[in-house]
Amino acid sequence: MLATIEIVDILDKSEALGQMVLESDVMQNFNKAKETMDQDQEAQGLIRHFTKVKDSYDEVERFGRYHPDYSKIMKEIRVAKREMDMHETIAAYKMAETDLQKLLDEVSQVVAFSVSDKVKVPMDGAALTDGGCGCGSGSSGCGCKAS
DSSP states (O other), X not given: OHHHHHHHHHHHHHHHHHHHHHHSHHXXXXXXXXXXXXXXXXXXXXXXXXXXXXXXXXXXXXXXXXXXXXXHHHHHHHHHHHHHHHSHHHHHHHHHHHHHHHXXXXXXXXXXXXXXXXXXXXXXXXXXXXXXXXXXXXXXXXXXXOO
């Protein structure tokens, strides 16, 4: 019975922590930036164009430099990405997304380290990258590329 009460207490506290994140200024800024970007027709056009060029890029990437349109598509993808990233509302959204990721990383670290300082925690959005396991510890036991 005691274990059940402890589990319910942990679930209640984790739900409260999640609610704090949802109500945070960082989350509110993220939601506002996303809504602004979603309503910006120019930004949506740039995103659609980038997605179309990326589909072409994915096709060319299968063959690499041997594809006849390799140079053309490589240039197009860089130009489309730059145009998209430089757009004001998209840039604001990406900054808000980075801020939210930092908050989530910090919360994860606090929770994990409250259990043990040996717990591996994703850092700097590493859980969302392909650069290893993403634990952020860089210890030799995990094979992670972080340092």
